[in-house]
Amino acid sequence: MKYRSELFIGGQWVGGTSTVPVRDPALDETIAEVAVAGEDECAQAVDAASSALGPWAARAPRERAEILRRAFELMTAEAGQIAELIVRENGKVLADARAEVTYAAEFFRWFAEEAVRVQGDYRLAPGGDKRIIVTHQPVGVSLLITPWNFPAAMATRKIGPALAAGCSVVLKPATETPLTALAIADVLWRAGVPDGVVNVVVAAPTAQRVREMLHDPRVTNLSFTGSTEVGRVLLHEAADQVVRTSMELGGNAPFLVLAGADVTAAVQGAMVAKLRNGGAACTAANRFYVHRSVAKEFTSALANAMAGLKVGPGLDPSSEIGSLVSTAERGKVAELVERATGAGARPVSGGSVPAGAGAFYPPTVLADVAPDADILDVEIFGPVAPIVTFDDEEEAVARANGTPFGLISYVYSGDLRRGLQVADRLESGMVAVNRGVLSDPAAPFGGYKQSGLGREGGFDGIHEFLETKYIAADV
Ligand code: NAD
Numbered sequence: 001m002k003y004r005s006e007l008f009i010g011g012q013w014v015g016g017t018s019t020v021p022v023r024d025p026a027l028d029e030t031i032a033e034v035a036v037a038g039e040d041e042c043a044q045a046v047d048a049a050s051s052a053l054g055p056w057a058a059r060a061p062r063e064r065a066e067i068l069r070r071a072f073e074l075m076t077a078e079a080g081q082i083a084e085l086i087v088r089e090n091g092k093v094l095a096d097a098r099a100e101v102t103y104a105a106e107f108f109r110w111f112a113e114e115a116v117r118v119q120g121d122y123r124l125a126p127g128g129d130k131r132i133i134v135t136h137q138p139v140g141v142s143l144l145i146t147p148w149n150f151p152a153a154m155a156t157r158k159i160g161p162a163l164a165a166g167c168s169v170v171l172k173p174a175t176e177t178p179l180t181a182l183a184i185a186d187v188l189w190r191a192g193v194p195d196g197v198v199n200v201v202v203a204a205p206t207a208q209r210v211r212e213m214l215h216d217p218r219v220t221n222l223s224f225t226g227s228t229e230v231g232r233v234l235l236h237e238a239a240d241q242v243v244r245t246s247m248e249l250g251g252n253a254p255f256l257v258l259a260g261a262d263v264t265a266a267v268q269g270a271m272v273a274k275l276r277n278g279g280a281a282c283t284a285a286n287r288f289y290v291h292r293s294v295a296k297e298f299t300s301a302l303a304n305a306m307a308g309l310k311v312g313p314g315l316d317p318s319s320e321i322g323s324l325v326s327t328a329e330r331g332k333v334a335e336l337v338e339r340a341t342g343a344g345a346r347p348v349s350g351g352s353v354p355a356g357a358g359a360f361y362p363p364t365v366l367a368d369v370a371p372d373a374d375i376l377d378v379e380i381f382g383p384v385a386p387i388v389t390f391d392d393e394e395e396a397v398a399r400a401n402g403t404p405f406g407l408i409s410y411v412y413s414g415d416l417r418r419g420l421q422v423a424d425r426l427e428s429g430m431v432a433v434n435r436g437v438l439s440d441p442a443a444p445f446g447g448y449k450q451s452g453l454g455r456e457g458g459f460d461g462i463h464e465f466l467e468t469k470y471i472a473a474d475v
Contacts, residue, residue, distance in 0.1 A: 001031070001084060001085065001088060002081065003032060003085055003179045003182065003183065004179070004182040004183060004185070004186050005019075005032050005033060005034045005035060005179070005182070006035045006182075007035045007037050007041055007045075007199075007200065007201050007202065008182060008185040008186075008189070008198070008199055008200040008201075009041065009044050009045045009048050009199050009201070010044065010045075010047075010048035010051075010052075010195050010196045010199065011048075011189065011194070011195025011196060012195075014035070014041070015035050016035035016036045016037045016038065016041050016201075016202070017036060017037070017038035017040075017041065018035075018036045018038075018204075019033040019034060019035055019036060020033070020034055020036050020175055020178075020202060020204065021033055021034075022034055022089050022176070022177075022178060022179055023089075023176075023326070024088045024089065024091070025090075025091040025323045025324065025325055025326050025327070025358065025359040026087075026091050026312075026313040026314055026315075026322060026323035026358045026359070026360070027313060027357070027358065028327075028357045028358055028359075031088050031089065031179075032089075032179060034178045034179070034182070034202050035202065036202050036203065036204045037201035037202060037203045037204075037209065038203075038204075038209075039209065039212060041201060041203075042170075042201055042203055042209050042212060042213055043212075043216070045170045045199040045201045046141065046170060046213060046216050046218055046219060048168075048195070048196035048199050049141045049168040049169060049170050049196055049197070049199055049218075050141055050168070050218045051196055052168045052194060052195065052196030052197045053138070053140060053141055053167070053168045055194065056163075056166055056167075056168055056194060056197045057137070057138045057166035057167070058166075059166070061115045061116045061118070061164075061166075062115075062116055064115050064163060064164060064166065065112040065113070065115040065116050065164065066112070067163070067188075067191050067192045067193055068108045068109075068111055068112035068115065068160060068163055068164060068191075069108070069109065069112040070191035070192060071105075071108045071187055071188050071191035071193070072105050072106070072108035072109040072112060074187045074190060074191055075101065075104065075105040075108065075156075075184070075187050076102075076105050078187065079098060079101040079102065079105070080098075081183070082101045082152060082180065082183050082184075083097035083098045083100070083101050084097070084315070085179045085180050085183055086100060086101070086151055086152060086177075086180050087314035087315050087322070088179070088314075088315070089148075089151065089176065089177045089178075089179050089180065090148060090149070090151060090176070090177050090180075090314075090325055091278070091314055091322045091323035091324060091325050091359060092277050092278055092280070092314055092322045093278075093314040093319045093320060093321065093322040094314055094315060094317060094319075095320075096276060096277050096278070096314075096322070097314065099276075100150055100152050100153050100277075101152055103153050103439065103441070104150075104152035104153040104155070104156040104157075104184075105156065106441040107153070107156040107157050107159075107160035107161075107441045107457070108156055108159075108160050109441075110160065110441040110442055110457070111160035111161045111163070111164040111461070111462065112160075112164065114161070114164050114459070114461070114462050115163075115164035115165075115462075118136050118165075118462060118466065120133070120134050120135045120136065121133070121134035122134075124475070125472075128475070129475065130472045130473060130474060130475055131472070131473040131474075131475060132470065132472065133470070133471040133472070133473060134468060134469070134470050134471075135468075135469050135471065136165075136463070136466040136467065136468055136469065137166075137466065137467050137469055138165045138166035138167045138465060138466060138467070139165070139167060139220055139221045139244055139465050139466060139467050140167060140168075140218075140219075140220035140221060141167070141168055141169070141170070141218050141219050141220060141221070142158075142162050142167045142168070142169045142170075142219075142220075142221040142222070142223055142465060143169070143170050143172065143210070143213050143214065143219050143221070143222045143223070143243075144158040144159065144162070144169050144170065144171045144172070144223050144224075145171075145172045145210065145222070145223070145224045145225070145226065145234070146158070146171065146172070146173050146174060146181070146225050146226070147174050147225055147226045147227075148174035148176040148177040148325055149277060149280045149281060149282070149325070149381075150277070150281070151173060151174065151177035151179075151180035151181060152180050152184060154225045154248075155171060155173065155180070155181050155184050156184065157225075157441075157445070157456045157457060157461070158171070158223045158225075158456070159171065159184070159188070159198060160441075160461075161456070161461040161462045161464060161465050162223070162465045163188075163193065163197065163198070164462055164465075165462050165465035165466050166465075167221065167465045168196060168197045168198070168199075169197070169198055169199065170199045170200075170201060170213065170219075171185070171198065171199065171200045171201075172200075172201055172202070172203050172206075172209075172210065173200065173202060174226075175202060175204070175206065176325055176326065177325075178200075178202040181200050182200055185198055185199075185200045207233070210234070210237070211237050214234070214237045214238055214240070214241065214243055215237075215240060215241060217241060219241075219243060220243060220244060221243060221244045221245075221246075221464075221465065222234060222238050222243050222244070222245045222246070223245075223246040223456075223464060223465075224245070224246070224247055224248070224249075225248040225249075225282075226248075226249065227249065227250050227379075228249040228250040228404075228405070228450045228451070229250075231247045231249040231250075231452070234247075235247070245453060245454075246452075246453060246454035246456070246464040247452040247453040247454065248282070248445070248446060248447070248451075248452045248454075248456060249282075249405075249407075249447065249450060249451050249452045250282060250379050250405060250407070250450075250451060251282040251283060251284070251286065251379060251405050251407030251408055251447065251451055252286050252287065252376075252377070252378070252379060252403045252405040252407075253273070253283060253284060253285050253286050253287070253407060253408045253409055253410065253428075254285075254286070254287050254288075254289055254399070254400035254409050254410070254426070255269075255270060255273055255274075255285035255286075255287065255288045255289070255409075255410040255412075256289050256290075256396055256397075256400060256409070256410065256411045256412065256422065257288070257289070257290040257291060257294055257298055257412045258291055258393060258396075258411065258412065258413040258414070258418065258419070258422070259291040259293045259294065259393075260293075260413065260414035260415065261291075261294060261412040261413055261414050262412070262414060262434075263294050263297050263298050263301060264301070265412065265434065266294075266298060266412040267298060267301045267302050267305055268436065269410065269412060269432075269434070269435060269436030270285060270288065270298075270302055270385065270436065271302070271305055271306070271436065272436030272437050273285035273410050273432070273436040273437065274306075274383065274385050275306070275309070275321065275363065275383055276437065278321050278322050278323075278324065278382065278383055279380060279381060279382045279383040279384065280324065280325065280329075280381045280382065282379075282407055282408075282451075283407065283408045283430075283437075283438075283439065284379075284380070284381070285385070285410055285436075286376075286379060286380055287376045287386060287388065287400075288385055288386065288387040288388065289388050289390050289396045289399060289400060290387055290388070290389055290390070291389075291390060291391070291393075291396075292389050292390065292391050295387070295389040298387075299348060299365065299367050299387055300348070302365055302385060302387075303348035303349040303365040303367075304349075306349050306350070306363035306364070306365055306383070306385070307349035307350070307363065309321050309363050311354075311360050311362055311363070312360075313358065321360075321362075321363055321383055322360075323358045323359040323360050324359040324360070324361060324381075324382055325359070326359055327359045329359065329381065329382070330353065330359040330360070330361050330382070332381070332382075333361050333380060333381065333382030333384060334352075334353050334361065336374070336375045336378065336380055336384070337351055337352075337364060337366065337375070337384055339374055339375065340366055340369060340373050340374070340375040340386060341366070343370060343373055343374075344368060344370060345366040345367070345368055345369045345370070345373065345375070345386065346366065346367045346368045347364060347365070347366055347367075348365040348366070348367050349362070349363060349364060349365045350362035350363050350364030350365070350383070350384070351364050351366070361382050361383060361384075362383070363383040363384075363385075364383060364384040364385065365384075365385045365387065366384065366385065366386045366387065367387050368387075368389075369386040369387055369388050370388075371388050371399060373386065376388070377403070393422070397422060397425050397426065400426055401425075401426065401427045403449075404449055404450040405447070405449060405450055405451045406427045406428040406429060406447050406448030406449035406450070406451045407428055407429060407430065407446075407447035407448075407451035407452070408428050408429070408430040408431070408432065408438070408447075409423070409426040409428045409430075409431045409432070410431070410432045410435075410436070411423055411426070411431060411432070411433050411434070412434055413433070413434065416433070416434070419433045419434060420433060427448050427449065428447065428448055428451070429444075429445075429446045429447040429448050429451065429452070429455070430445065430446075430447075440457070441457050441458075442457065442458060443457055443458045444456075444457060444458035444459070444460045444461070445457045445458070445461075446460075
């Protein structure tokens with residue numbers, strides 16, 4: 001396995017103040033030692049981004065677009081190697097890792113196309129006294145912070161629009177999965193991104209290093225993906241310098257199966273919505289509300305399908321569910337299941353930690369979950385499907401909305417019109433109707449309520465990295 005293990009600052013691969021081990025959670029072994037940035041290296045990364053900003057912002061949009069397009073092509077050509085890195089440091093299965101690389105590379109292609117389509121406005125003011133000219137300019141040096149669950153896609157979903165908009169960036173990847181971020185920096189460098197436009201630092205101690213960067217007046221934008229808990233801390237930190245923020249935070253997705261839904265299709269959708277990435281996705285279906293008329297059939301079909309999956313190391317092509325990112329994460333999932341079963345939930349498949357090495361947890365279906373069970377209030381982030389039966393659709397929608405989170409919801413209905421009516425009433429930034437997956441670089445991704453601020457992807461994504469400027473000109 002070939003990988004980069006240094007910091008990437010100002011177009012150079014450099015050492016840090018220390019190193020941190022990267023673990024393969026499936027094989028329970030250290031696979032790399034990666035350089036860690038201290039205060040000086042983080043300051044150098046901001047220096048480099050700051051010096052590179054002006055010339056990059058001044059490049060023609062078409063030139064920026066062509067560099068991003070080359071990055072898309074290189075990443076696509078090297079998808080196999082990048083997917084292998086993802087499997088090794090994250091634990092997900094190869095099929096999920098390959099799908100992630102394809103999705104991740106698409107952000108470079110999409111934003112290469114968006115770089116040349118930023119629209120402005122020119123019109124006569126209603127009072128007839130002036131011309132209103134509206135234009136957009138890069139927001140500046142952007143700090144990008146990403147989680148471990150999609151180490152490639154969460155990075156490209158930020159780097160793509162930032163570079164398209166003319167911003168320079170400092171990316172701080174999750175400490176668990178830095179190898180993928182460094183590989184992407186390498187791709188961008190070979191694609192022709194000028195020195196200093198993209199910098200990658202694995203920083204420690206994380207909170208302190210990020211605080212320092214957010215208090216550097218040259219950093220004017222923060223784009224964060226991670227938990228709501230950390231997002232809240234960063235919003236406070238960003239307040240001191242009034243740094244602009246985009247927040248992609250945690251979810252607690254409800255999956256509704258209405259009376260009259262096609263149960264076979266709902267089970268197929270549930271398998272993807274629940275198990276993509278082994279359940280470690282902000283979009284993962286976290287709570288299943290199933291109408292009593294189809295609950296028995298849905299539960300037993302889902303349990304059969306989940307119990308039939310092969311759990312094993314991600315690099316083994318026959319594995320269908322990989323390992324969680326660490327044994328600590330696995331411990332959290334196991335505890336949630338124990339508490340739920342202690343409170344009366346019935347495991348229909350899985351439900352206990354297997355013997356042996358590796359952070360594996362079996363696909364688990366819990367039936368008879370009480371509507372007020374704790375497991376319905378938190379992100380499970382593992383392959384566990386708690387099922388609540390309902391009689392009244394109003395009650396199901398109210399329960400689906402009864403959370404501070406609002407990232408994504410799923411609805412299965414035999415009647416598309418009814419499905420769309422329910423979608424309108426669900427308090428989430430995204431709703432999948434009769435589908436188990438909806439993420440698309442061309443669509444706006446983001447949440448209501450405590451699931452976030454702003455949107456990534458789609459036509460909105462580039463605007464997270466642009467300021468709006470209004471120029472008034474005399475008539
Ligand atoms: P996390 O919040 O623990 O960490 C995310 C990033 O923040 C990492 O790079 C981490 O090193 C850094 N970090 C942690 N503490 C920090 C601090 N005090 N100051 C500054 N940086 C800090 O999240 P995670 O466990 O890596 O990822 C899982 C979470 O991410 C879940 O809640 C999931 O829903 C969320 N997520 C959201 C989206 C989305 O688009 N909405 C996508 C993927 C993941």
